[in-house]
Amino acid sequence: xxxxxxxxxxxxxxxxxxKKLSWFKDCxxxxxxxxxxxxxxxxxxxxxxxxxxxxxxxDLDQVYFAYSVPYSYTDLRNDLTTIELDExxxxxx
Numbered sequence: 001x002x003x004x005x006x007x008x009x010x011x012x013x014x015x016x017x018x019k020k021l022s023w024f025k026d027c028x029x030x031x032x033x034x035x036x037x038x039x040x041x042x043x044x045x046x047x048x049x050x051x052x053x054x055x056x057x058x059d060l061d062q063v064y065f066a067y068s069v070p071y072s073y074t075d076l077r078n079d080l081t082t083i084e085l086d087e088x089x090x091x092x093x
Contacts, residue, residue, distance in 0.1 A: 014058040027052040
């Protein structure tokens with residue numbers, strides 16, 4: 001999907017603190033392609049590489065990259081609790 005416009009999920013500690021922004025989509029020059037290294041076994045015969053460019057906005061920042069926005073076990077529990085407390089939706093829960 002990266003070759004068709006999908007972007008990398010990015011989280012910046014400083015951007016989150018300053019702009020109250022959580023995970024966001026960013027990066028450019030994104031390429032996902034075979035890298036020439038062959039697998040010894042398995043369904044796919046080649047390994048692939050993902051390369052991208054990111055412009056860091058802040059000095060001394062911690063920046064995380066992910067395939068998609070992470071969804072933690074805590075997120076799941078919070079969402080399920082919200083559904084359970086909603087009288088309209090909890091009949092299906």
